[in-house]
Amino acid sequence: MKVISFLNPKGGAGKTTAVINIATCLVKSGYKIAVVDTDPQRSISNWNQQDKAIFDLYTAENEKDVYQVRKQLTGYDYVVIDGAGSLSIITAAAIMVSDLVIIPVASSPLDFSSSGSVLSVLEAQAYNRQVPAYYLITQSKNHANMLKIIKNNIAHTGIPRLINSLSYYEGFKTSLIDNGTIFDTKNGKAIAIVQLLTSEIITLLKTEGNDETSI
Ligand SMILES: Nc1ncnc2c1ncn2[C@@H]1O[C@H](COP(=O)(O)OP(=O)(O)O)[C@@H](O)[C@H]1O
Ligand SMILES: [Mg+2]
Numbered sequence: 001m002k003v004i005s006f007l008n009p010k011g012g013a014g015k016t017t018a019v020i021n022i023a024t025c026l027v028k029s030g031y032k033i034a035v036v037d038t039d040p041q042r043s044i045s046n047w048n049q050q051d052k053a054i055f056d057l058y059t060a061e062n063e064k065d066v067y068q069v070r071k072q073l074t075g076y077d078y079v080v081i082d083g084a085g086s087l088s089i090i091t092a093a094a095i096m097v098s099d100l101v102i103i104p105v106a107s108s109p110l111d112f113s114s115s116g117s118v119l120s121v122l123e124a125q126a127y128n129r130q131v132p133a134y135y136l137i138t139q140s141k142n143h144a145n146m147l148k149i150i151k152n153n154i155a156h157t158g159i160p161r162l163i164n165s166l167s168y169y170e171g172f173k174t175s176l177i178d179n180g181t182i183f184d185t186k187n188g189k190a191i192a193i194v195q196l197l198t199s200e201i202i203t204l205l206k207t208e209g210n211d212e213t214s215i
Contacts, residue, residue: 001079005100007102008114009083009086013138015104016043017172020044022201025194029202032078035057036058037058043082095118101131103136104166105154135159136162137154164196164197
């Protein structure tokens with residue numbers, strides 16, 4: 001079992017959208033998936049009121065629930081944690097139990113700085129065990145300058161970024177409103193992006209996992 005957390009205290013960064021679509025893609029790829037909603041606003045739980053999710057959904061009330069994840073959700077291939085919308089003790093707990101941290105950032109320079117607080121917790125955690133972390137650019141449009149700025153910002157942190165971005169597609173918004181995912185739309189391009197991103201993450205977990213045993 002591997003734990004992947006999507007963390008950024010900035011609301012609107014694209015955490016929940018990434019979690020719902022990537023977790024769905026992982027189930028469609030044959031994996032057994034649990035998603036843990038740690039957001040006090042319960043975005044995923046609200047989205048799933050009609051119980052349409054094809055992954056198993058759990059809620060974490062507090063950091064203790066997050067610490068239990070590795071013990072209690074052992075039957076899953078991957079546990080995906082949707083981070084809270086503020087830097088909380090839950091974020092620190094999620095980093096501690098994670099094999100991989102993904103930091104979604106909306107492709108707007110104004111949105112970038114709040115992700116720094118996640119990096120501080122990652123740095124502190126590295127004294128115990130280094131957790132691999134990657135930025136994920138979300139909501140990017142065909143705007144070369146904007147992308148350049150955000151990529152530069154990321155490069156300055158020294159944290160790598162996922163090759164695939166969760167580009168802006170209306171389908172990501174509309175499918176959530178209908179309690180579905182991008183797989184319920186006919187948007188082949190957006191679906192392909194989620195599939196590419198998901199395989200990139202699986203590959204990373206396999207290679208990072210191997211590195212870990214040699215530390
Ligand atoms: N790739 C995307 N394309 C279009 N809209 C997106 C995309 N990612 C997120 N959004 C929209 O942006 C808003 C915030 O995204 P959300 O995933 O809820 O962020 P967070 O969980 O970080 O607060 C939502 O309305 C969501 O539908
Ligand atoms: Mg959210």
